[in-house]
Amino acid sequence: MVVGPQQQPLGTGPDEPRRVAVIGAGAAGLCAARHLAAAGVPCTVFEQTGNVGGTWVYNERVGMDQFGLPVHSSMYRNLRINIPKHVMCYPDFPFKKGGRSYATHQEIRDYLKNYAQHFDLHQYVQHYTHVKRVTPQGSRWSVLVEDLKTGRVSEEVFDAVLVCNGHYSVPYTPTVPNMSLYGGVSLHSHDYREPEPFAGADVVVLGAKASGLDIALEVAKVANNVFLSHNGDLVPSRLPDNVQQVKGIKEATEDGFVLLDGTTVRASAVIFATGYEFSFPFLAPECGVRVVHNRVVPLYKHMLHRERPTMALIGIPYCVVPFVIFHYQIRYFLSLFLGRVALPSKEQMEREEDADMQKHLLQFPARHTHKMGDLQWPYLHDLAAAGDFEDDMWPVVQEVYDAVEEDRKNLLTVYRSIEYNVTGRETYERVLPPSA
Numbered sequence: 402m403v404v405g406p407q408q409q410p411l412g413t414g415p416d417e418p419r420r421v422a423v424i425g426a427g428a429a430g431l432c433a434a435r436h437l438a439a440a441g442v443p444c445t446v447f448e449q450t451g452n453v454g455g456t457w458v459y460n461e462r463v464g465m466d467q468f469g470l471p472v473h474s475s476m477y478r479n480l481r482i483n484i485p486k487h488v489m490c491y492p493d494f495p496f497k498k499g500g501r502s503y504a505t506h507q508e509i510r511d512y513l514k515n516y517a518q519h520f521d522l523h524q525y526v527q528h529y530t531h532v533k534r535v536t537p538q539g540s541r542w543s544v545l546v547e548d549l550k551t552g553r554v555s556e557e558v559f560d561a562v563l564v565c566n567g568h569y570s571v572p573y574t575p576t577v578p579n580m581s582l583y584g585g586v587s588l589h590s591h592d593y594r595e596p597e598p599f600a601g602a603d604v605v606v607l608g609a610k611a612s613g614l615d616i617a618l619e620v621a622k623v624a625n626n627v628f629l630s631h632n633g634d635l636v637p638s639r640l641p642d643n644v645q646q647v648k649g650i651k652e653a654t655e656d657g658f659v660l661l662d663g664t665t666v667r668a669s670a671v672i673f674a675t676g677y678e679f680s681f682p683f684l685a686p687e688c689g690v691r692v693v694h695n696r697v698v699p700l701y702k703h704m705l706h707r708e709r710p711t712m713a714l715i716g717i718p719y720c721v722v723p724f725v726i727f728h729y730q731i732r733y734f735l736s737l738f739l740g741r742v743a744l745p746s747k748e749q750m751e752r753e754e755d756a757d758m759q760k761h762l763l764q765f766p767a768r769h770t771h772k773m774g775d776l777q778w779p780y781l782h783d784l785a786a787a788g789d790f791e792d793d794m795w796p797v798v799q800e801v802y803d804a805v806e807e808d809r810k811n812l813l814t815v816y817r818s819i820e821y822n823v824t825g826r827e828t829y830e831r832v833l834p835p836s837a
């Protein structure tokens with residue numbers, strides 16, 4: 402389908418009010434409601450919990466919630482953000498001045514609540530509604546929803562669907578040979594909440610990305626030893642004396658693990674900080690969305706369903722500044738939906754996708770085709786150009802992001818005590834703590 406300003410916009414006739422279903426009221430879903438509302442597009446945000454903010458709503462509980470659904474949030478009690486808040490925020494809703502750059506999860510939750518209040522978004526959110534099934538119906542979408550409080554199931558038809566269900570909630574746990582022999586405690590970082598249960602223990606933390614590093618350092622404050630198990634480059638920062646970097650796990654034994662270099666570690670607990678899976682359990686097979694080797698297909702620009710472009714999956718890219726990505730992806734969708742810009746032909750989209758894939762493969766392994774890093778900046782500019790909307794991210798965001806990457810590498814244990822004060826569109830101050 403090709404659409405353009407003179408052509409039919411995505412969805413049905415231009416005179417009918419076209420309604421959009423948004424699945425999830427986390428940072429992505431709220432951003433969707435904010436921009437749809439501003440454009441006068443009616444929307445309903447289905448949210449299975451009683452809150453807005455998604456993963457930023459800390460939940461002590463692990464396992465299942467009161468409705469028998471898996472607990473969604475992966476926050477741990479002491480989590481502080483890993484990107485300074487003044488660059489992490491939506492470009493059109495700055496953080497209030499003051500406070501520490503590396504805010505707590507509670508502050509981010511409050512920020513999202515304020516965003517919802519400021520843009521009067523609560524009116525669009527239906528709480529305790531769990532989307533069970535989305536099925537194509539002609540050029541539209543049937544959305545089957547359960548009201549979790551009454552158990553009533555209803556079906557509504559929408560002209561478009563924005564999938565904002567979050568991508569850090571369904572744990573990925575690798576298969577470890579002989580794991581059934583292991584007699585210790587085993588959990589995924591999704592279910593990690595606090596360090597105290599690991600006091601005095603020898604603990605393996607498998608994975609040395611953001612969560613693995615954070616959890617290893619936090620657990621080390623109370624544990625006897627922490628074995629940070631991974632196959633990447635050694636973390637260059639000086640780590641606490643009781644944290645040792647070791648190779649990845651080959652197999653489990655009764656009381657520990659054999660590592661890939663043949664050495665063994667004894668440990669009474671293992672925490673799998675091994676990431677998350679893309680999961681869309683509510684999309685019927687007829688929707689045609691699949692996850693192939695960690696790649697969501699068939700997507701255009703990492704978001705738009707290429708075959709049925711009235712569906713977009715928001716927030717798929719990772720190693721990014723997520724709220725900024727949402728702010729751009731939603732506006733790109735809206736430009737298409739309102740017929741302000743044209744979608745290229747299918748052939749052209751496929752060609753662009755192939756070229757994009759090649760670009761990613763130059764930097765990342767095939768499993769990481771949605772990983773962005775440096776590629777997020779041209780990606781954002783491209784969305785703004787293709788969607789013909791204001792490219793409003795301040796250049797300082799990229800500058801701070803790069804500076805923070807270096808801090809995290811070299812000053813891992815203390816980087817959150819560095820303050821980043823944004824002083825202009827392109828300028829910032831980096832203030833070291835007095836003790837440094």
Ligand code: FAD
Nearest residue numbers: 425427428429448449455456475482483531532566567569
């Ligand atoms: P979520 O926040 O996960 O929201 C999804 C919402 O969809 C939830 O409210 C859920 O209940 C709802 N939902 C899901 N399925 C259904 C359904 N079937 N029906 C109805 N509702 C449904 N980002 C940063 O920018 N900085 C950080 O420092 C940072 N740290 C992080 C630390 C951790 C431990 C984690 C897990 C993530 C972190 N992130 C960080 C990334 C974070 O996920 C994003 O910032 C962002 O909050 C994701 O928003 P989202 O709306 O896509 O997903």
